[in-house]
Amino acid sequence: MPVDLKATLIDPADPTYKPLLDNLQGNIIKAHGRMHTASLFLRFTGTPAVVKKWISDFARQYVTSTSAQIEQAKKYRNGKDGGIFGNFFLTALGYQNSQLGIMPRDRQASFNAGMKNVRIQDRLGDPPVEQWESGFQQDIHALAFLADDNEARLKAACDTVTASLNGVATVLTKEHGVRWLNDKEEDIEPFGYRDGVSQPVFLKGSTESPGETRWDPSASLELVLVEDPNVPGRDCYGSFLVFRKLEQDVRKFNEQVSRLAQALGTTADLAGAYVVGRFKDGTPVTLSDKPGTIEPRQHIDFDYEQDTEGARCPFHAHIRKTNPRGDTGRLAQPGIPLEQERRHRIARRGQPYGNPNGGAAGLLFLCFQSDISLQFEFIQSSWANGIHFVKMNGGLDGVIGQGTQVPDGPLWCKTYGSLDETIGFDFSDVIKLKGGDYFFAPSVAFLQGLG
Ligand code: HEM
DSSP: OOOOTTOBSBOTTSGGGHHHHHHSBTTSSSOOOOSEEEEEEEEEOSOHHHHHHHHHHHHHHTOOBHHHHHHHHHHHHTTSOOOOEEEEEEOHHHHHHTTOSSOOOOTTOHHHHOTTOHHHHHHHTOOOGGGSOHHHHSOOOEEEEEEESOHHHHHHHHHHHHHHTTTTEEEEEEEEEEOEEOTTSOEEOTTSOBOSOSOOBOBTTSSOOTTOSSOOOBOBGGGTOEEOTTSTTTTOEEEEEEEEEEEEOHHHHHHHHHHHHHHHTSOHHHHHHHHHSBOTTOOBTTTOSSTTOSOGGGGTSOOSTTOTTOSSSOTTSHHHHHOOTTHIIIIISTTOOHHHHHTTOOEEOOEEEEETTEEEEEEEEEEEESOTIIIIIHIIIIIISOTTSSSTTOOOOTTTOOSOOOTTOOEEEEETTEEEEEEEOOOOOOEEEEEEEEEEEOOHHHHHTTO
C-alpha cells in the first residue's frame, strides 16, 4: 500500500516507511550534516546508453538513500566516521538529452522550463544569464553532489568521479561548500548570522515538538515529495531541488548595517537583527531587543501575533518575509488559513562557500520542495520581492529582495517596539545571483536501474 504523504513526523523505524526511505535520496527530509561539499555541474556528451550506464554506476557507488543516511548518522553519534555522502540530480534538459524516461512535472512546469527561462527570470527578478558565471550560463544536464567531513577523501572522490566522466559528460563548473561555524560550533552564513535554525521537520525525534505554543515546525511528506514518474506504485519518491549560487557582499552589508544603526541611534547588533529578523546568535528580534536573552526552544517556537505593527520585527526582515508565521491570514489577506501559508515552506539545505577570512563568499543555496512554483518561486517573488507584502509599501526583503524598492526605502522604528518615530532607509542589494538551475532528485531505484 502506498504511504500516506500527509503523514507528519514519521518514525523512520516504522516498517511502513522502509521502501520509501530505502529509495529516497538523502538530504531531502533531513540534512546530511557533512562539513565539506562538492557540486559538479554536468553536461552530457556521451550517447544515452553510455550516460545511463555511468549514472547507474555513480548511483551504486555514491548515492546515499535516506535509510543509509540515518544509519550513517547513528554511527556518527557513536563517535564513528559517517563516511562519504552522495546525491545525483537531473535537470529537464538532462532527462531530454539522454532519453532518461518520463519527465517529472511540477504544477506550473517550472522544472521543465529551468531557471534560465525568461518568464521565470522575470518572476524572480533575476539578473540576466549573461551576468552569471560562465559555467552556469551553459546548458546544465545534471548535478553530482558529494559531501564528507574528511576533505582529503572528498577531493579524492571528486578526482575519481571527474576522471570517470571522460566520454560521458563535461564538468561545466565545480562548487565547493563548507560549513562556517561560530564559537559555539553552530552553523552561520557569511554575514555572520546563525543559519539552519528554523526548518520544516519531517522525522519523529528530530524536534522538541512537545510543548510548542506558538509555532509547529512539523511538516507532512507532501511538502517535499512527489512520486518518481519512472517507478510508479512502488513507494519511490523524488523531490524538486532549487540550486542558487548567491554571492554575498559582506562589506556592503556591514556598511549598511552601521549606517542604519547610526540613523536609528542604536547598536549595529540591533540594526542587523532588524534586517535579518534575528540577532547573530539566532534570537528572534520580535521576542527581544538583545541577543542571548531567551531559551533556545524559543528560537523556533515563536510567531508575530504580538507584533502586528512590525514595531519589533520589521515586516521586511528576512525571516518575517520568508516565513510570515501567520501574517498572511492575520494582516495581508484576512481569512487565508495558516495551513495555506505553511504550504509555501521549503526544506533549506544550503551551505556557504568561500573563506571566512576574506575573498568572495556567499551561499550555495539549496532547497527541496514538491512544487517549485508554489514554494521557492512564491517565496522569492511574492514575499521577498513583494514590496506590498505584508502591508502596502512594506518594502523588499533586506537580504534577498530583488526588484524595485519602495520610494525612500521601508520604514524602521527608532525605538524598539514603538512606532512613534520611524525613518525611511533603503537596505538592499547585498546578494547577487551568480547562477543555478532547477533539478529533480529521482529515486535511488530509478538511478540504479538505468544501467
Ligand atoms: C532563514 C540568511 C537566502 C528563505 C534565514 C536565516 C538567515 C538567513 C540568517 C535565519 C536562520 C534560520 O531561521 O534558519 C540568508 C542569506 C541568504 C538567504 C544570507 C542569501 C545569501 C534565502 C533564500 C530563501 C530563503 C533565497 C528563499 C527564497 C529562508 C527561510 C528561512 C530563512 C524560509 C526560515 C525563516 C523561518 O522559518 O522563520 N536565512 N538566507 N533564504 N531563509 Fe534565508
